[in-house]
Structure formats: structure tokens, C-alpha cells
Amino acid sequence: MPELPEVETVRRGLTPAMEGALLVRAELRRPDLRFPFPAGFAALVSGRRIISLGRRAKYLLIDLEGDDVIIAHLGMSGSFRVEEGRASDMPGDFHHPRGKDEKHDHVVFHLENAGGPARVIYNDPRRFGFMDIARRDTLTAHAFFRDLGEEPTGNVLDADYLAARFAGKAQPLKSALLDQKNIAGLGNIYVCEALWRSGLSPLRAAGTLVDAKGKPKKTLVLLTEAIRAVIADAIAAGGSSLRDHIQTDGTLGYFQHSFSVYDREGEPCRTPGCGGTVARVVQAGRSTFHCPKCQK
Template sequence: MPELPEVETVKRGLAPSMEGARLERLELRRADLRFAFPEAFAERVAGRTIRALGRRAKYLLIDLEDGATVIAHLGMSGSFRIEEGAENAIPGSFHQARSKDVKHDHVIFHLNGAGASRRVIYNDPRRFGFMDLVRRSDLDLYPAFRDLGPEPTGNAFDAVYLAARFAGKSQPLKSALLDQKNIAGLGNIYVCEALWRSQLSPQRAAGTLVTKGGKAKKELVDLTEAIRAVIADAIAAGGSSLRDHIQTDGSLGYFQHSFCAYDREGQPCRTSGCHGTVGRIVQAGRSTFFCASCQK
């Protein structure tokens, strides 16, 4: 499933084509994705101008001029591509060659702006993604957002905040970091990478990073900085592009070539001076990759 950097990459890729454009028509080629589309979805958004694109955790937000927001989740295999030119042009003018089978094109945003027409196409072979429509003013009340923690890229996220969340907790550190109530948008890949960078064991109790007085230990400060850094690096590289994820122009990101822990079972640890090997364990049904020699 795409994590925060992948969704941020999609948002940045779509923004030049969607922001400021008029949504002439929303074409729904089926009645549902993972869930049914909102009632009268196409009719409610037709003719609206797209004011801005945003992101909350792993969700793409499309803000319309009337105060409504389209919420889009990519699921396991969802992706967007951009086509420009006449609708019946063959093959059309693509940013890159088509990257998905057109039989899985389920939603098409027909746009007009800056003197050109274009189509933003949502493709999802497994149909685990979904779209919803809510008032922008009600976003914080949306079920998926109501209990979310702060963004790891925002000002509210720091070691002081994490110390308050982790104090007295015996929960394994990996599980605590994946808890969306603690931090919004972090997933398995980047948690493994952040723990490796900060040389902390995923099995360590979260509360051990906090003093008896509730203050953040240096290890927690280092972890916070590692989380920020690994997310920033992944966004700069265009996301991990694992499995089905691609950028909106059809190209792949490259951060997967820089992984130091994730999916490197049996390979030498890349920590300077460490002679250990990356291992894999299963925590809460998910694979965790770490070096037991240097991550304590």
C-alpha cells in the first residue's frame, strides 16, 4: 500500500494539471471501487474549479471551489495518469507511455484549464482504493481523520510530543510508530528505515525512550530526526515505487535502491563499522527488517 511519500509524490505530480482547472465532467466507469461512490458524485462535482490539492496521511485531497473536498485513497494498486489533447486522439499525447491496462480505468476527471483540455485517469486493477466527497470544514470529523496523529513532516511532530505518547508504554517501538493515532501516514517501509537510521530495535518497548520524569531521551530525539529525514529523502526521490506504485507521469521513483533495512534480509548491514546482517521477524503479521547487531 502506498505510504505517505508515495501519496505526496502523486499530489505533486497532479497539481500542475489539476490546480486551477475546471472539472467539466467526472466519468465513473463503474458503480464502486472498494466502496460505493458517494450519492450523485459526478453531478455534485461537475463544473467546479479545483482550488488546490492536498494530502492528509495517506489520503489525497482535491479541494473544490464550493467548499467540498474529494478524498481519494490509492488502496493497494491505484495510480493516476495524465492525458492531454483531443479525447478521441489515438494514441493521445501522454506524459509517458500508458502504464496501466485501460480496462482498469475506473474514474476519469475531464478538465479544462490554461487553454487546454486534459484527462486525469484513476486506474486500479485490484479496486482497493476509494473516493469520497465531504465538506472541507468537516474534514477533521471524517472517520479516517478523526483520531489521526500529527504529520511527521509538520511542526506538531517532535520528540516532546512522542515522549508524551510513549511514556509508560510497553508496546514494541515498531507497533507504536505504525499506530496512526501517534503519527499519521507512517507505514512499514519507512518505519523500518527510520529505526535502522536511529539504531533502535523494533522490539524495544516504546516507553524506554522516555525518562521517568516524562522527558524525551536522546534516543527519542534521534528517532524523531530520523523519521523526518527518511520521509524527506523518500519524497525527494519520488517514493519507494514498490510493486504497483508509479509516479503520475508513469516513471518510477528510486528510493527503493537506497533502502538500508527494508527487504534486505540476509544482506550485510550498511551501518559503518557494523558486521551484522539484516534479519526479518514478523510483528503483528507484518515483516520487520532490522540488524540485531547494531539496533538496540
């Protein structure tokens, strides 16, 4: 599933074509994706100007005039592409097949912007993505968002914030980091990478990073800095683009070439002087990659 950096990459890629454009018509080529579209969805969004594009956790937010917001989730294989005139913004060489088979084009936003007509097309072979619409002033109470923790990109995410949530917890550290009530949008890939950068085992109890007074230990400070750094690096590199995910211009992200532990089972650890080997364990049904020698 695309993680936060991938969704942020999509948001940035769509912004030039969508922000300020008139959404002339929304074309739905099937009645549902993962869930049915809201009743009257196409009519509700058509004929309205797009004010801005935002993101919350792994959700793309398309703000419309009149204070309605389209909520889009990419699911496992969803992607957007932009077509302007006869040109399709999908150049480049690909390591994995692109989601460009028209039989999987399920939603088309027909736009009119300063450069003329354009189409933003949502393609989803597996149809695990979905779209919804809500009023802007109800988003914080919306079922998708009301229980989400802080973003790993904002200043609110610091060691004190995590200490308050980890204190006394016997839950494995990786599981605590994947809990969206603690950190919104942080997924399996970047948790593995952040734990490696901070030298912490995914298996240790989350509470061991907090002292008896509820204050963060140095290890938690280092972990918080690693989380923010790895997310920033991945966004700068255009996300990871594993398997189905592609950017809006069709090119793949390149952060996967910088993975230090994720999907590197049996390979040498990249920590200088470590000499260990990357191992894989399964936690809560997900693969965890780490170096047992230097991550404690």
C-alpha cells in the same frame, strides 16, 4: 500500499494539471471501488473548478470551489495518470508493469485548464482504493481523519510530542510508530528505515525511550530526527514505487535503491563498522527488517 511519500509524490505530480482547472465532467466507469461512490458523486463534482490539491496522511485531497473536497485513497494498486490531447504522461523505462490497462481505468476526470483539455485517469486493478466527498469544514471530524496523529513532515512532530504518547508503553516500538493515532501516514517501509538510521530495535518497548519524568531520552530525539529525514529523502526521490505504485508521469520512484534494511534480509548491514546481517521478523502480520547487531 503506497505510503505517505508516494501519495505526496502523486499530489505534486497532479498539481500542474489539476490546480485551477475546471472539472468539466467526472466519468465513473463502475458503481464502486473498494466502497460504493457517494450518491450523485459525478454530478456533485462536475462543472466545478479545482482550487487546490492537498494531502492528509495517505489521503489525497482535491479542494473544489464551494468548499467541497474529494477524498481519494490509492489502496494497494491505485494510481493516477495525466493525458493531455493525444499525449500520455507515462514516459520512461519500468521495473514493474504500469497500471495502464484501460480495463482498470475506473474514474476519469475530464478537465479544461490553461493548456487546453486534459484527462486525469484513476486506474486500480485490485480496486482497494476509494473516493468520497465532504465539506472542508467537516474534515477534522470526518471518520477518516478524526483520530489521526501529527504528520511526520510538520514541525509539530518532535520528541516531546512522541514522549507524551510513548510514556509507560510496553508496546513494541515499531507497532507504536505504525499506530496512525500517533503519527499519520507513517508506514512499514519508512518505520524500518527510520529505526535503522537511529540504531533502535523495532522490538524494544516504546516506553524505554522516555524517562521517569515523561521527557524524551536522547534516543527518542534521534528517532524523531530520523523519521523526518527519511520521509523527506523519500519524497525528494519520488517515493519508493514498490510493486504497483507509479508516479503520475508513469516513472518509478528511486528511493528503493537507497533502502538500508527494508527487503534486504540476509544482506550485510550498511552501518559502517557493524558487520551484522539484516534479519526479518514478523510483527502484527507485517515483515520487519532490522540489524540485530547494531539496532538495540
